[in-house]
Amino acid sequence: MASxxxxxxxxxxxxxxxxxxDHEGMLHMFKALEANGLRGFLGCESVLYEKxxxxxxxxxxxxxxxxxxxxxxxxFSVSQSQFADVFELPTKGLVSFSDVPKHLVYKARSIFLQSGEQVSTHGKKRLMKYEYRLLNDILAKALTVKAGSFDVVTNERFHIMTAIHFGLKVNWSKVLxxxxxxxxxxxxxxxxxxxTQIGVLLKIIPAITMGEGVPFPISKILSIKTVNTYIAINLTIDAHGQSDEPGVTDVAVVKRKSKSKKKSETTDETPVEIISEVAGSKKRPAAEDSALVIPKKRRTVKGKASLDVVPVAQDVLPLQIIEPTPAATVVESPAPKRISMKRRLVLPTGSDDEIMDTQEPVKDTDEIAEKHNDxxxxxxxxxxxxxxxxGSDEKEQEE
Structure with a gap:
């Protein structure tokens, strides 16, 4: 449960x-923590009394x-003054870190950052120097005790780091x-x-009989070894962030739209290589056993493009475009309609001979239509x- x-x-x-x-920045950061009177609190006996x-x-x-x-x-009870005496904490100074002078915060914005540029007081800690990344974690985990991820530096922690770095007096007894x-x-x-701090408080009370203590995890005790490991991990993170991921290539998404006369075809949006093949050429290479014909060379043209492989029979002649002959120009209109279909039925008023006379033109018209169709x-x-x-002449020329 103590975990x-x-x-x-x-x-x-x-x-x-x-x-x-071998790391001057880390050394100065820990000296600043000691100078602020936090050695007794952060460096107290590392023993856990779980029960x-x-x-x-x-x-x-x-x-x-x-x-x-x-x-x-x-x-049992403990007051603020007793708490301060046990851990030798300062009792005078800043209580609210919003009172940190603005000109010091402005300087810290360039001192804490790796690039030395002016950066916002609220942002990713990976932009900061290694010693201030670790200081941010110490403040979040050991002093202010926040839950969750500490990848982002808050304004409050930035102001606390500023106060520690510049040696401002802080009333740590009241704050903690x-x-x-x-x-x-x-x-x-x-x-x-x-x-561990609560264990120290309980242990100094004579009336409390303490049980068996458990050592604090070594991985959570900052020493030369753990600090060097922290630096190595952050170096790896920085190197990974600056390098491009290998083996990843971008695939272009090309919108292909056929330019045929019919405008009912849809647009195809798929990741494809920008390679077009010419379809409908006059000469097609012969393939054995009616195999699929695939051109050896691929060309990009502005005409009709298709990525489909078209099967072509071996003995089939390609479609040829023939210039119109003078005789063909005569046949432009469709077959004439029968005149009898347009005639209006008129009831005869005369004799039977007159009726026969009116039917003769219909017979002549049928003969004319049949002759025209021939x-x-x-x-x-x-x-x-x-x-x-x-077509036969062209085939002989190709042979």
Whole structure:
């Protein structure tokens, strides 16, 4: 159960990190934390008392500004002044970090960033130098105790980093004790933390018999080894962010629209290579066993383009365009309609002989129509014969 209270937590081994010699920025950052009076709080005894820690958060409440809790049926309390004495915290200075001078915040905007440019106080921590990335995590996990991802630096944490970097006086006893009161307040959904610090508070009370302690996870204790690992991880992250992903190529999405006379074809939007093939050429290479014919060379043209492979029979002649002959120009209108269909029926008023006279023109008209149709058939036959002759001549020339 204690693991839930150390998820967002850090401890600092100052004796180790103050011996860093290969990273000047990290060394200055830890010296600034020590100068701000946070060594006693961040570097306290790293031991967890799981049973007592659970009882503390289950029973703790706020009374008259103090924190009261019960362990083994006995009630205990701690005030802000006692809290400050145990961890040797400063009792004077800033309480609200919004009071950090603006000109110092302006300087920090270029000091904290890798590029040295002026960047907003709210943004990704990967833009910052490694020592200030780690300082952001220490503030979020060990001091203010926030849950969730710490990839983004908030305005509040940026102002706290500014105060620590420039050595401003901060009333850490009030700031940190207020955070602890928020943790025990049941009306607020504050993340639980200060696991080792609460153990130190309970251990100094003679009336409390402490159980067996558990060492704090080494991975959460900042030493030379863990700091170097932190730097190596961030170097890898930066290198991965600057390099392009290998093996990824962009595929162009080409909209193809046929330019045929019929405008009812749809537009095809698929990732394809921009390669067009010429369809409908006069000469087609012969293929054995009626195989599919695929051109060896691919050309890009502005005419009709198609990506489909068209099967072509071996002995079929291609369609030829024939210039119109003078005889063909005569046949332009459709076959004439029968005149009898347009005649109006008129009832005869005379004798039977007169009726026979009126029917004779119809018979003559039928004969004229049949004669005209015969002429049309002759013209069509002539055109077909000419077409066949020209196709045979062209085939002989190709052979």
């Amino acid at each position: 839930a209270f150390i998820t967002n937590s850090y401890q600092v081994n100052f004796d180790s990190v103050l011996g860093i010699s 007592e820690l659970e009882q503390f958060f289950d029973t703790a409440l706020i009374q008259d500004g103090d924190i009261t809790w019960a362990i083994s049926g006995k009630y 004790f207020s955070v602890l009161k928020e943790m025990v307040d049941k009306t607020q959904k504050k993340s639980k933390g200060y696991a 002429e049309i058939d002759d013209i069509i036959g002539h055109i077909i014969a000419e077409t066949s002759k020209m």
